[in-house]
Amino acid sequence: MPINPTYEYINAETEYHKAQTDTERLKSLEKMLRTAPAHKGSEKFRGDIRLKIKKLKEKIIKDKKLGSKKGHGPSQGIKKQDMQAVLLGLTNSGKSSILKSITNANPKIASYGFTTSQPKIGTLNYNGCNIQIIDLPPIASENFEQGIVNNTDTILIVVEKLHEIKPILETIKKNKTSKKIIIFNKIDLYDENTKRKIKETLKSKRHNFVLVSTNTDEGLKELKDKIFDSFDKIRIYTKHSGKKADKIPIILPPNPTLKEVAEKILHGYSKKVKFAKITGPSCKFPNQKIGLKHIVKDKDIVEFITD
Numbered sequence: 629m630p631i632n633p634t635y636e637y638i639n640a641e642t643e644y645h646k647a648q649t650d651t652e653r654l655k656s657l658e659k660m661l662r663t664a665p666a667h668k669g670s671e672k673f674r675g676d677i678r679l680k681i682k683k684l685k686e687k688i689i690k691d692k693k694l695g696s697k698k699g700h701g702p703s704q705g706i707k708k709q710d711m712q713a714v715l716l717g718l719t720n721s722g723k724s725s726i727l728k729s730i731t732n733a734n735p736k737i738a739s740y741g742f743t744t745s746q747p748k749i750g751t752l753n754y755n756g757c758n759i760q761i762i763d764l765p766p767i768a769s770e771n772f773e774q775g776i777v778n779n780t781d782t783i784l785i786v787v788e789k790l791h792e793i794k795p796i797l798e799t800i801k802k803n804k805t806s807k808k809i810i811i812f813n814k815i816d817l818y819d820e821n822t823k824r825k826i827k828e829t830l831k832s833k834r835h836n837f838v839l840v841s842t843n844t845d846e847g848l849k850e851l852k853d854k855i856f857d858s859f860d861k862i863r864i865y866t867k868h869s870g871k872k873a874d875k876i877p878i879i880l881p882p883n884p885t886l887k888e889v890a891e892k893i894l895h896g897y898s899k900k901v902k903f904a905k906i907t908g909p910s911c912k913f914p915n916q917k918i919g920l921k922h923i924v925k926d927k928d929i930v931e932f933i934t935d
């Protein structure tokens with residue numbers, strides 16, 4: 629503290645010590661500088677405050693840059709994976725419970741509304757494929773992210789009553805590209821007869837649907853199959869000479885050529901690949917030597933040979 633501090637200065641310094649954020653700290657420092665006694669004896673003291681202000685400003689700018697890269701905003705920072713699905717539905721329909729049941733995520737579940745205020749991301753491991761599942765804030769909340777829904781591969785519409793479907797489909801009617809799966813959740817609450825009626829109604833409307841319960845796990849296996857099938861992707865397993873095939877497949881759109889597979893895996897090095905040895909559905913016998921124009925199929929195991 630400077631010699632003979634003013635009342636305003638003491639206030640400003642108290643504020644500085646109480647400040648919770650860097651912006652608040654900066655404000656208090658600037659106030660301290662304004663109110664610190666300006667005489668010869670306090671020159672060094674004022675210099676120290678100036679230096680603190682300078683450093684704090686730099687820190688704030690740096691944090692902002694980092695923040696926008698990491699994405700502290702609701703939708704930023706969600707890097708779309710090869711296979712992505714978004715959960716959509718009213719509050720309480722069970723989206724967080726589904727995310728928890730089928731992925732590695734551990735979101736908050738509550739029986740009151742609006743638990744999810746930020747998108748939550750989980751990974752569904754499906755036979756070695758990583759599928760990204762996103763649980764968005766409820767439609768009715770202001771954090772709802774239309775952009776993610778518009779660009780996703782598959783929209784998982786979670787409902788607990790049939791009449792919820794129509795208004796939800798209405799909100800995404802402009803989206804013609806994403807696949808849609810209706811997840812009728814909390815099916816444990818209904819008897820067999822009611823379940824049958826629900827199924828009939830959904831069938832008659834030609835929905836791609838599945839009845840599930842996160843309480844009893846009913847329908848969850850079918851749900852995972854339907855999610856994977858919706859992407860219309862194939863899995864190619866790569867292999868190195870003399871080793872077992874990789875457990876994690878490369879995901880590609882249907883009917884890629886070997887050349888396209890090579891480009892996806894090897895990027896710039898793909899030009900060095902002359903042919904491959906393939907085992908699997910696209911060839912006649914194991915380790916068949918095939919050229920780069922060959923079209924591979926789901927579950928093929930590919931070993932690239934460079935010259």
Ligand SMILES: Nc1nc2c(ncn2[C@@H]2O[C@H](COP(=O)(O)OP(=O)(O)O)[C@@H](O)[C@H]2O)c(=O)[nH]1
Pocket residue numbers: 717718719720721722723724725726736737738739740741742743744813814815816817840841842843844
């Ligand atoms: N009976 C039953 N209740 C469920 C089921 N799934 C979720 N719930 C309950 O529904 C409420 C809302 O679930 P939550 O996953 O938070 O819904 P969200 O708001 O859509 O994320 C919670 O009380 C859950 O325990 C289910 O399969 N059966």
Ligand SMILES: [Mg+2]
Pocket residue numbers: 723724725736743744
């Ligand atoms: Mg939730």
